[in-house]
Amino acid sequence: MKIGIVIDSACDLPQKFIEKHGLEMMPISLNIGSERLKDTRDPQETLAFYRRYLKDKDLDAETAPLSVQEITDLFLDNLALKYDRVLVITVSSARSPTYDNATKASYQILNDYKERREKAGIGGSFALRVLDSKTMFTGEAVLVHEACRLAYEEKLPFDELRPRIESLTQDVKAFLVPDDLYYVRNRARKKGDRSVGFLAYHVGQLLDVKPILRGYKNETAAVDKVSGFNNAVQKMMNIAKEEILHGLQTNIVCMSYAGNPRIIQDTPMYKDFKLFCDEHGVDIMLSIMSTTAAINLGPGSFSLAFISGKEEDE
The missing domain is CATH 3.40.50.10170 (Rossmann fold)
Incomplete structure (x- = not known):
């Protein structure tokens, strides 16, 4: 078969x-x-x-x-x-x-x-x-x-x-950070995405504030706002580290970048995260983000996902 x-x-x-x-x-x-x-x-x-x-x-x-x-x-x-x-x-x-x-x-x-x-x-x-x-x-x-x-x-x-x-x-958590809010506001909203409103868009562009979006159980929402793209990616990796310490259901973290992955691989934060994952027996995979995703998120966007552990009361 x-x-x-x-x-x-x-x-x-x-x-x-x-x-x-x-x-x-x-x-x-x-x-x-x-x-x-x-x-x-x-x-x-x-x-x-x-x-x-x-x-x-x-x-x-x-x-x-x-x-x-x-x-x-x-x-x-x-x-x-x-x-x-x-x-x-x-x-x-x-x-x-x-x-x-x-x-x-x-x-x-x-x-x-x-x-x-x-x-x-x-x-x-x-x-x-x-x-x-x-x-x-x-x-x-x-x-x-x-x-x-x-x-x-x-x-x-x-x-x-x-x-x-x-x-x-039920336990997949996918995090995304766009490098340019234009795409989330003006392209993804055609599909009903209202994660970034008019005021948030202009404030974000002015102050270089990046929303961290989370896809979870068929819903997408902004869960944090961070100044600067690299700081937002670092925050996502820190979230993943915390989840890894609590125990994932599968020992894999997948990441993607809307551009040449080497741009991410060469950063200290990626090297630090890879070392952390190696020490905790978790594999990571980094790929080029699909054009399907990038049309809605824009070039330079980053995504990270894992399957979180079950809560103790479940």
Whole structure:
């Protein structure tokens, strides 16, 4: 029985990890002015995209998920022939229609897969499960990291995989700090994001105050405000350190940067955080932030996520 894991391109994982585990991608469409592109998380294309598009603040840029029919075709023409069981992990349903579209597509896929597999000479049944991560970007990444570990290292039965990962969605904490508040206010608000209001935007721009946003259980809100981008990133890393000391449910912290990751890797705060994680047996992964995320957060943004430990009274 071959198990496949499908992600959308908003999931911030390093390309090497995606390739190592054979993760399948549901690309997200990028509507840039009159052009329509696909975000496939190619690192070089993503960096080129930042240089070409995102510095033009007047450029109309939006993201759009695959349609129900596009997802149906992707599975019937490819994935249902390649795998016997598939788990789809999507960006938060509160942020994107991807989960709803994938769920609707799953009904048609499960109705039609038998004929496709029979024509291809493939026996056996096919099963598909769709999971709302209730988070975004690096938050998705920590869930997918654990799904890969359970499916491919622990060999957890497929019927147990989805409920195990779904239980973890309640404890994923994804933190984000934009370098330029313009994008959060003027682009992400098209999707209903009101994390940064008019007054906060102008005060923030004037005083270089950066909000720390937290994605948690399908909700996004500003949980702190810090003067200076580096100070805000340091505060996020300090939050992660405190959680690590209390004990994470999975020993992984995922980070992403909307630019060349070396800019973050070369900072003293990153080196200090990596040393701290090494000392406490926690792995870290740093990737290029997806263009999907950067369209809403802007170039130079940073994200960090982990799965916090259970509270003692739970």
